[in-house]
Amino acid sequence: MPAILTIRDLRKTYAGGFEALKGVSLEIERGEILALLGPNGAGKTTLISTVCGITTATSGHVTVDGHDIVTDFRAARALIGLVPQEVALEPFEKVRNTVRFSRGLFGKPRDDARVEEVLRRLSLWDKRDAQIKELSGGMKRRVMIAKAMVHEPRILFLDEPTAGVDVELRKDMWEIVAEMKAAGVTIILTTHYIEEAEAIADRVGVIDRGELLLVEEKDTLMKRMGRKQLIVELTAPIEAIPEALARHRLTLAPDGRHLVYTYDTHAERTGITALMNDVAAAGLVLCDVQTRQSSLEEIFVDLVGRKAS
Numbered sequence: 335m336p337a338i339l340t341i342r343d344l345r346k347t348y349a350g351g352f353e354a355l356k357g358v359s360l361e362i363e364r365g366e367i368l369a370l371l372g373p374n375g376a377g378k379t380t381l382i383s384t385v386c387g388i389t390t391a392t393s394g395h396v397t398v399d400g401h402d403i404v405t406d407f408r409a410a411r412a413l414i415g416l417v418p419q420e421v422a423l424e425p426f427e428k429v430r431n432t433v434r435f436s437r438g439l440f441g442k443p444r445d446d447a448r449v450e451e452v453l454r455r456l457s458l459w460d461k462r463d464a465q466i467k468e469l470s471g472g473m474k475r476r477v478m479i480a481k482a483m484v485h486e487p488r489i490l491f492l493d494e495p496t497a498g499v500d501v502e503l504r505k506d507m508w509e510i511v512a513e514m515k516a517a518g519v520t521i522i523l524t525t526h527y528i529e530e531a532e533a534i535a536d537r538v539g540v541i542d543r544g545e546l547l548l549v550e551e552k553d554t555l556m557k558r559m560g561r562k563q564l565i566v567e568l569t570a571p572i573e574a575i576p577e578a579l580a581r582h583r584l585t586l587a588p589d590g591r592h593l594v595y596t597y598d599t600h601a602e603r604t605g606i607t608a609l610m611n612d613v614a615a616a617g618l619v620l621c622d623v624q625t626r627q628s629s630l631e632e633i634f635v636d637l638v639g640r641k642a643s
């Protein structure tokens with residue numbers, strides 16, 4: 335089946351001449367969750383805004399389920415739900431009307447049952463007749479999500495959905511994301527919480543300074559880029575690493591009881607056997623051994639840092 339979203343050589347130069355997207359190409363499959371990671375100013379919001387038709391691309395092409403976002407804007411836009419970073423709501427409007435109106439904007443017929451379902455799902459039903467200005471900040475965020483979901487989009491964009499929200503909304507948000515994915519909706523989110531991307535994404539894209547550095551299956555990425563650490567626990571603390579172990583470039587934890595060895599899982603030789611032999615020959619006695627895979631965060635920092643240097 336063709337990709338639901340195809341982005342080809344997308345470029346965006348803002349009026350002042352700043353190049354925010356430098357030729358981004360990306361294909362997104364139906365029903366996947368893609369997390370876009372990148373430091374501040376990397377171009378994540380510009381990318382999402384361009385695909386959603388809020389910002390006009392300088393050049394390049396985007397199709398949503400085969401509909402070009404410029405020449406076939408209405409059809410493309412109707413398939414998209416967007417939860418932007420900033421809350422933008424009409425303060426005197428009532429919650430239910432705001433959400434109902436949003437559905438109408440995408441050419442969908444009025445459906446009060448759908449509006450009720452969405453409001454209930456977001457714990458907003460009790461507030462359905464409240465004016466927006468009477469809501470708390472978290473409730474306003476919930477209205478933004480309701481507005482993005484009510485027209486039954488096939489692709490949902492979440493631009494830093496959990497920045498500054500409380501634990502409850504965060505939990506609700508991820509439950510909704512899981513439910514929508516189960517219903518076949520494609521989800522693209524930007525986040526600064528790398529552990530979140532690690533927990534829910536199928537694929538991860540890393541963007542920096544307007545360029546997509548990579549897009550990969552999360553598990554493959556973590557295996558390919560990841561290093562592992564072997565942590566050797568000694569029965570008795572030592573003051574310093576014995577000379578006989580110098581070649582292994584170990585670090586000794588401050589408690590003197592844990593030796594940490596970092597290795598590349600894909601190297602032809604990890605060096606573990608030699609290390610263990612030398613540890614035994616040095617007269618050290620082990621009581622435990624553990625390994626730890628490097629996190630997505632370490633990979634991310636490594637990638638972005640390497641490019642900057």
Ligand SMILES: Nc1ncnc2c1ncn2[C@@H]1O[C@H](COP(=O)(O)OP(=O)(O)OP(=O)(O)O)[C@@H](O)[C@H]1O
Pocket residue numbers: 348349350352354372373374375376377378379380381
């Ligand atoms: N309207 C604009 N005019 C000029 N430059 C802009 C405009 N909007 C964004 N930029 C610049 O484009 C770059 C990318 O911004 P963008 O908001 O896409 O980044 P981001 O990855 O979403 O960042 P953050 O994580 O901070 O939200 C930044 O350098 C920003 O200053």
